[in-house]
Amino acid sequence: MKLIFKNKYQTILTILFLFLISCSDQVENNLTANEIITNSSSRVSEWNSFRFSLEHEEGLTSLASGSYQLKSARGEIILPRRVSLETNAITLGQLIKLDVILINERSYWTNPINQKWSEIPQGQSPFGTFDVGEVVKDILTNINNPILGAQSGSKIKISGKVAAMVFEPLVGVSDKSKIADVVLEIDLNNMNVLSARIEGKVNPLDEDNVIRIIEIWDVDSEFEVNPPF
Numbered sequence: 001m002k003l004i005f006k007n008k009y010q011t012i013l014t015i016l017f018l019f020l021i022s023c024s025d026q027v028e029n030n031l032t033a034n035e036i037i038t039n040s041s042s043r044v045s046e047w048n049s050f051r052f053s054l055e056h057e058e059g060l061t062s063l064a065s066g067s068y069q070l071k072s073a074r075g076e077i078i079l080p081r082r083v084s085l086e087t088n089a090i091t092l093g094q095l096i097k098l099d100v101i102l103i104n105e106r107s108y109w110t111n112p113i114n115q116k117w118s119e120i121p122q123g124q125s126p127f128g129t130f131d132v133g134e135v136v137k138d139i140l141t142n143i144n145n146p147i148l149g150a151q152s153g154s155k156i157k158i159s160g161k162v163a164a165m166v167f168e169p170l171v172g173v174s175d176k177s178k179i180a181d182v183v184l185e186i187d188l189n190n191m192n193v194l195s196a197r198i199e200g201k202v203n204p205l206d207e208d209n210v211i212r213i214i215e216i217w218d219v220d221s222e223f224e225v226n227p228p229f
Contacts, residue, residue, distance in 0.1 A: 040193055054214050063172055087099075181198075
């Protein structure tokens with residue numbers, strides 16, 4: 001009986017300790033959703049570089065009028081436009097891996113068979129408008145009726161509505177009649193955007209239930225993005 005009581009007592013103390021630790025990590029927030037969005041927008045405009053991933057919880061992103069369907073992408077960006085991408089895409093019913101480099105107006109990619117690099121003629125690149133940084137900036141500038149959501153430590157979520165045309169740097173062409181639901185996660189310590197969950201059709205070729213998730217890390221880290229040859 002004493003052993004059972006002791007074990008229960010230790011369990012209660014452990015739970016209480018973990019609760020107090022979590023409370024001590026909580027950052028007090030006295031800002032409104034609009035104030036956080038404004039501060040975050042100013043911070044993002046100062047970014048020099050970042051790493052990111054784009055995943056699809058539902059659906060895919062169609063590029064080049066549907067010739068390519070982007071399943072996922074992971075990359076490094078030096079602003080304003082030096083981008084290195086590792087992508088998984090579907091073309092002609094086949095899943096292929098493409099490495100892509102975008103430098104200003106020039107685009108390069110690898111042949112999925114032999115992995116050799118080639119330059120894509122200007123105006124013909126499926127990734128010609130691909131710009132995660134611009135999309136994040138435009139979301140912050142154009143989000144309507146932002147609402148504060150859950151907070152964990154220094155991370156806070158803010159939800160709102162965003163017009164489909166804001167996502168053109170990501171999807172190429174937008175269905176201007178559509179509006180997406182967006183949930184941002186922002187770090188209150190530095191006002192960096194950590195993630196964006198984008199739910200809803202924004203491209204005419206999108207499925208109605210498409211959900212895109214962008215995650216961002218290593219803001220202002222030092223790395224290089226150079227032409228492949």
